[in-house]
Amino acid sequence: MKRPAPKHRPSPRSGEPRTAPRVAPQVAEVTVTEVGARGDGIASFEDAKLFVPLTVPGDRVRVAVKEAANAKGDGLRADLLEILEPGPGRAAPPCSHFGTCGGCTLQHMEDAAYAAWKVGLVQGALARVGLGDTPLEPLSRTPPAARRRARFAALKRGRRVWLGFNERMSHRLTDLAECPVLRPGLFALVEPLRGLLLSVLPDGGGCDVIATDLEGGIDLVLVGPRSLDRAARERLVSFGEEFGVARISWQADERQPDGRGTPEPIAHRRPLAVSFAGLPVTPPPGAFLQASAEGESALVAAVLANIGEPKRVADLFAGLGTFAVPLAQRAAVHAVEGDAPALAALNKAAGALRLTTERRDLFENPLTAKELARFDAVVFDPPRAGAAAQTQALAGSKVPRVVAVSCNPATFARDARTLVDGGYVLSRVYPVDQFLWSAHAEVVGVFSRP
Template sequence: MKRPAPKRRPPAEPRVLDVAIAEIGGRGDGIAMAEGARLFVPLTVPGDRARVRVTESLEAGTGKGEGVRAELLEILEPGAGRGDPACRHFGRCGGCTLQHLSDAAYRAWNVALVQGCLARVGLGDTPFEPLACTPPGARRRARFAALKRGKRVWFGFNERQSHRLADLEECPILTPRLLAMIEPLRALLGRLLPDGDDCDVVTTDLEGGIDLLLVGPRRLDRAAREALVAFEPESVARIAWQADNRSGAEPVANRRPAAIRFAGVPIVPPPGAFLQASAEGEAALVAAVRDAVGSAGRVADLFAGLGTFSIPLSQHAAVHAVEGDAGAVAALSKAVQGLRLTVERRDLFEQPLTAKELGRFDAVVFDPPRAGAAAQAEALAASKVRRVVGVSCNPATFARDARTLVDGGYRLLKVYPVDQFLWSAHVELVGVFERG
C-alpha cells in the first residue's frame, strides 16, 4: 500500500531578531538563543549583539542538537574576540570561516573545540599540550573548482554552503607558488572547457614544482592535450587528468620529478595524493607522534598513507606500514630499501588488524580519514599493545574512538592540538593512550 507523502510545512515568514552570540559551534557559526531555539549565525563571535534574519520556523531549532540557520544583517555591538579578516573574499568564499576572530580568540576556539568533543564522551579532563599554529601562506595543497560561462571562467572555492563559486583574486592561506597558479589556470581552462562545463583542479606544491591534476572535463581531445603540454608556468612539474572522481589518473605531461620528503627520504606521490596540508602542520604532527611513541622498538603505522609517520619512525624502530590506497602503497614501497620498514596493502575499514596481529607491536599509530577508525579502535581496545597514538582531523570521531579505547582499558594521557587548516573549522590533533 502506498503511503501518502508527508505534509510539508509552509515556509515561515521571515523574521528579524536582535540576538546575543554566546559561543561558536563546531562548524564555525556563532550560536544564539531565541525563543528557546538555537540559531546558527555565520560571521559572528561570542559577545556580539547581532541583528539577524530567520526564514525557518524557530520550532525546528528547539530539539536537542538541532538549530536554525540565520542570516547576519548587522553587528549592533561587537564582541571582544572580533578581529579584521585577512582576505577580501572572506564572508563569501567558503574556504575560511573564522577570519573574523582575533588571533587569541581563534586559538582559544581551536582548543575548546577539541576539549568539547572529549567532554561529551567523558574525557574532558585530558591534559593538553600548547596549540601548534600554522602561519599564513603555508597551505601546500588545494582543490579548486572552475566553471566556464560565456568567455569567463569562474575559478576558486565554493561559497559557504553553496554550489556557487567565489571567484578568487587572492588567498592568504596558499603558498606563493600555488597562489601564482590561479590566473594561468583560469586562462588555460578558458581554452579547455566548453561553455557551461566545469571541472576541479587539484594542486600540490612539491619539491621540484607544482603537481596538477584536472578532474574533468570528461574528455580531452588532441588540442586540449597539446594545450596542457604547452602550459607555460615554469613552476609546473607534472600534469595529469582524470575524467571524474572514480576514474584513474592519466599522465599528460611530466617535465621533471616531483617529490615529497619525509625525514629526508624522497617519495614520488601519485597525482592528487593526500598530503598533510602544510609542511609546518606536518612537522608538528610528526614531532608529537615521535614523542608519543618514545623508545618503542616495534611500531605499526595504520592508515599510513605515503609514510608521513612511517619513515621518520623507521629511523629508530622497526615499522610496519598498513594502507589501503594502491597508489600510496606503491609509492611508499619504492622507498623502503635501506629502511626498517615493511608495507602492507589492506583495507582497515573492512579488515582491521586483529588483537592477535596487534600483539606483535610495542606501539601503534593510527591516522584515519575524517570518518575515524571505529572497527580498528575496537580491535585495539581488545589488544595488549602498551602505547597507542591516534592522529585525527576530526575531533568528534577521535573522541568516539578514544572512548572505545578507554573503555577497553587505556588511559588518554594527553592531546596535542594542531591548527593545520588555518581559519577553518577543522582542527588536527594527536592523542596519546597507554594501557593500564
C-alpha cells in the same frame, strides 16, 4: 558580477545547505554568546539556539531568522543583517573574500580568541564522550600562506572561467582574487589556470583542480567529468612548459563506475618529491599529503615524542609514509594503507629502511588483536570518518602504546572512548591548527595500557 551556480558541481562540501523545514523569515535583534563547533555564533531566540554565521561572542546583531539549523530541528539558522554593537573579540578579516568564500569560517575573530576556540573544539569533543579531563598540550599553529595543497573548483560560462572555492552554504563559486591561506606559488597559478581552462572546458563545463606544492615544483591534477581530446592534451603540455608546472594529470571521473577515475599523467617535466625525515618520496598524482609542512611537522613531532622506544611499530592508514619513514629510523615499521599507488611510492623510496608494507582495507578488514600482538606500538591516522573497526580491534589487543592522529575531533573522541573502554589510558592530547581559519582541528592522542 554575479557568480553563476555551476551545473557540474565539482567539489561537494560539508557545509552544504541541507533539506530543513523552513520557517517564515523573521527579523530579530540578538546577542551572540558563543561560537559553535562549525564556526557560527550562537545566540538565544525564543528558547531556541540561533546560529548566526560571521559573528563573535558579545556581538549585538540584527538577523533574519530563516530556517531550522538542521534536519533534526535542533535550533534555528539566521542571516546576519547588521552588527549593531561589535563584541570585544572582533577582528578585521585579512581576505576580501571572507564572508562569501566557503574556504574560511573564522577570519573575523581576534587571534587569541580564535586559538582558544580551536582548542575548545577538541576539548568539547572529548567532553562529549566523558574524556573532558584529558590534559591538552598548547595549540600548534600554522601561519598564513602555508597551505601546500588545495582543491579548487572551476566553471566556464561563455568567455569567462570562475576558479576558486565554493561559497559558504552554496554551490556558487568564489572567483579568487586573493587567498592568504595558500602558499604564494599555488595562488600564482590561479590566473594562468583560468586561461588554460577557458580553452579546455566546454561552455557550461567545470572541473576540479588539485594543486600541490612539492619539492621540484607544482603538481596539478585536473578532475573532470570526461576524457580529454588530443588538442586539450596538447594545451595541457604547453601550459606546463609555459608556467613551469612540474606535472599535470587529468582524471576523468566518468570512466569508473564509482565516478572516481585514476589520474593519468599528461605532462611530467620535472622530478617531484616530498621528504619525510630527509627521505624523498615521489607522490603519485592526487595522493594524500598533510595540508601544510608546518602542520605535518607538529603531528610528526607529537608522534615521535610519545611513541616510546618500541622495537616494532604498526603505522595504520600510512599514506606515503609521513609517520612510517621517521618511525623506521628508530624501529621496524609495518605500514598498512588502502591506496596502492601511495604504498608503491613508499616502497620505492624506502630503500634500506626497516619497513614492510601491506595494502589492506582497514575499515573492512582491520588488523586483528592476534595480528597486533607482534607490535609494541601502533600509530593510526584515518580519514575523517575515523577508525571505528580498527579501534575495536585495538581495544581488545595488548599493544602497550597507541598514538592516534586525526583530522576530526568528533571521530577521534569516539575512537578514544572505545580505546579507554578497552582499558587504555588517554594521557594527553595535542591540538594542531593545520587548517587556518576553518572549523577543522587536527589532533594527536597518546594512549597506553597501565
